[in-house]
Amino acid sequence: MNTNEYLMPTAAYIHIPFCRQRCFYCDFPIAVTGFQSLTLDGWVGEYVEAVCKEIAGQQYLGLPLSTVFFGGGTPSLLPIAGLEKILTTVDKHFGIATEAEISMEIDPGTFDQVQLQAYKNLGINRFSLGVQAFQDNLLTLCGRHHRRRDIDQAFTAIAKEDIKNWSLDLITGLPEQTAEDWHNSLNLALEAGPNHISCYDLVLEPQTVFDKWEQRGKLAVPPPERSADFYRHAQKALTQAGFHHYEISNYGRPGYQCRHNQIYWRNLPYYGFGMGATSYIDGKRFGRPRTRNGYYQWLNSWLNQGDKTPGETVSILENLLESLMLGLRLTAGVTWEQLPAISEDTKQTILNTLMSFGDRRWLEFYGRDNELLSPEKITTASVQRFCFSDPEGMLYSNQILSALFAALEED
Numbered sequence: 001m002n003t004n005e006y007l008m009p010t011a012a013y014i015h016i017p018f019c020r021q022r023c024f025y026c027d028f029p030i031a032v033t034g035f036q037s038l039t040l041d042g043w044v045g046e047y048v049e050a051v052c053k054e055i056a057g058q059q060y061l062g063l064p065l066s067t068v069f070f071g072g073g074t075p076s077l078l079p080i081a082g083l084e085k086i087l088t089t090v091d092k093h094f095g096i097a098t099e100a101e102i103s104m105e106i107d108p109g110t111f112d113q114v115q116l117q118a119y120k121n122l123g124i125n126r127f128s129l130g131v132q133a134f135q136d137n138l139l140t141l142c143g144r145h146h147r148r149r150d151i152d153q154a155f156t157a158i159a160k161e162d163i164k165n166w167s168l169d170l171i172t173g174l175p176e177q178t179a180e181d182w183h184n185s186l187n188l189a190l191e192a193g194p195n196h197i198s199c200y201d202l203v204l205e206p207q208t209v210f211d212k213w214e215q216r217g218k219l220a221v222p223p224p225e226r227s228a229d230f231y232r233h234a235q236k237a238l239t240q241a242g243f244h245h246y247e248i249s250n251y252g253r254p255g256y257q258c259r260h261n262q263i264y265w266r267n268l269p270y271y272g273f274g275m276g277a278t279s280y281i282d283g284k285r286f287g288r289p290r291t292r293n294g295y296y297q298w299l300n301s302w303l304n305q306g307d308k309t310p311g312e313t314v315s316i317l318e319n320l321l322e323s324l325m326l327g328l329r330l331t332a333g334v335t336w337e338q339l340p341a342i343s344e345d346t347k348q349t350i351l352n353t354l355m356s357f358g359d360r361r362w363l364e365f366y367g368r369d370n371e372l373l374s375p376e377k378i379t380t381a382s383v384q385r386f387c388f389s390d391p392e393g394m395l396y397s398n399q400i401l402s403a404l405f406a407a408l409e410e411d
């Protein structure tokens with residue numbers, strides 16, 4: 001049984017919101033800085049102080065952290081002293097386990113080799129590089145601040161520092177992205193030698209520049225069938241190159257899967273700090289205000305109140321839906337034990353709904369000893385684990401999950 005409400009968090013996400021400009025597809029909680037170098041004087045230092053106060057104010061629940069993730073925003077815009085201050089506060093308050101994974105998102109054009117050395121000296125041991133595309137016309141169209149030359153410089157710095165544990169992020173389905181662009185991006189990504197690659201499909205978030213262009217008919221995103229071909233192409237190229245497709249959007253060589261993100265996908269608890277950050281502690285999920293002022297106001301009142309675990313308790317049904325939605329993102333899928341305790345009837349509802357997609361081979365059901373079960377052998381007792389097929393089931397996961405959610409909400 002997944003008793004995550006009783007488990008203690010061993011992971012912490014820290015949001016560093018600074019970005020030079022807002023990319024046209026982005027709806028993340030960020031603070032736009034422009035192109036000047038940041039210092040800890042003024043508002044940037046104020047944010048670091050606030051995050052440190054939040055960390056120190058969090059109730060210590062008893063276990064050192066095994067993963068810490070600096071996400072953004074663009075954490076590589078924050079001066080080293082700011083990162084050091086936050087990391088020292090985290091270590092002092094929770095303790096960071098010796099073999100912990102400490103990840104940081106970095107963007108081309110915002111760091112050099114000297115900074116990478118400093119990050120390593122702080123103990124940061126995993127880097128996620130936001131390349132997104134290799135073509136300057138696509139980067140410009142997306143409102144990214146970096147260009148191909150910045151990507152090449154980033155690769156050189158990473159190679160000179162002999163960093164092995166790094167990931168390269170790409171986006172598929174960008175406006176005007178051709179099959180040739182995508183093919184070239186995958187090849188160039190592989191040539192750069194990361195041990196982890198993420199391929200995210202573009203999502204048109206409300207109120208973004210892309211969303212507004214789309215509404216005016218001015219956004220030439222590839223049609224869904226071409227995006228699906230991009231997905232199949234990535235799956236084939238990356239798995240043939242020795243990467244394991246372990247999550248819908250993520251590929252890692254053996255030993256390089258992101259440990260922090262797997263906590264989310266397994267619906268396990270984690271701390272979150274900073275504006276817009278979400279935490280999941282004691283069965284309560286909580287999203288902090290997404291603006292700096294909103295965050296500071298919330299922080300001040302939270303520091304002065306008794307209850308140090310904000311948020312609403314996630315209901316049993318929500319917990320089940322989240323465990324399924326997140327767990328099925330993994331190619332390993334889910335076992336009954338990884339779900340909250342559910343009745344035989346609910347298990348049957350899950351299986352019936354999933355099997356209704358059976359003819360299309362979008363799902364796979366496994367029994368004891370990892371035996372792939374044929375449809376006539378699928379029962380609540382025989383099935384130990386179920387997952388989307390890769391890549392076809394993964395491609396249609398939204399459709400399958402919608403049906404599953406509708407069935408469970410009616411149950």
Ligand code: SF4
Pocket residue numbers: 018019021022023026027028030072073074107
């Ligand atoms: S760099 Fe990342 S977080 Fe910042 S605006 Fe662009 S997509 Fe959003």
